[in-house]
Amino acid sequence: MTVKELRTMTGLTQKAFAEKYHIPKRTLENWEGGSRKPSETILYLLERAVKEDSKMTKEKMIQILMADRYTKKEAEKAIKTDGFEIYDDLNQAAADFEMTAEEIKEVEETGLRAVDFEGKTYIICYPM
Numbered sequence: 001m002t003v004k005e006l007r008t009m010t011g012l013t014q015k016a017f018a019e020k021y022h023i024p025k026r027t028l029e030n031w032e033g034g035s036r037k038p039s040e041t042i043l044y045l046l047e048r049a050v051k052e053d054s055k056m057t058k059e060k061m062i063q064i065l066m067a068d069r070y071t072k073k074e075a076e077k078a079i080k081t082d083g084f085e086i087y088d089d090l091n092q093a094a095a096d097f098e099m100t101a102e103e104i105k106e107v108e109e110t111g112l113r114a115v116d117f118e119g120k121t122y123i124i125c126y127p128m
Contacts, residue, residue, distance in 0.1 A: 003043065004032040006050045009092060021049060054088065061086055067117040068124060085125040090114075093123040 001009075007017045007028075014032070018025040030036040038046070058079060064086055065075035087093035094101045097112065104112050104123055111126045 001043075001047055002032075003028065003038060003046065006047055007032070009089065010050055010054070011089070021046060064115055064117050064122050064124070068113060068115045087123040087125070088120065090121050090123060093125070097125075 007014065010017060010020075012020065014028055015025060017023070018028045027036070031038050061079055062072060062075040065078060066072060070078060087096075090101045090104065093112070094104050097104065104114060113124045113126065115122050115124055
């Protein structure tokens with residue numbers, strides 16, 4: 001992944017991303033603009049940090065499943081056994097499934113469900 005792809009994945013502005021990950025804003029601009037490149041080590045560590053920050057807590061996953069159709073007990077069991085994924089980025093889910101964001105919101109037969117929770121749309125990918 002490129003630095004710009006990582007930043008886009010977070011939904012942060014350049015300024016906010018630079019502040020969050022302690023990168024000088026000018027450096028970030030240079031990386032994204034292509035005039036400079038981060039070392040492979042920096043890119044690897046940045047990717048790990050961004051992905052770790054985007055992981056959901058077990059409790060939040062339970063709340064999202066409960067907003068969909070599960071009881072708390074069913075949600076806890078599903079997290080342990082069913083092997084589903086929850087996307088908090090509609091565009092990332094669309095890219096992974098090669099669909100548009102609108103298509104994902106409209107189709108349930110694919111095992112994908114859009115769930116609105118706390119003012120945000122989450123995509124639940126149920127195992128088929």
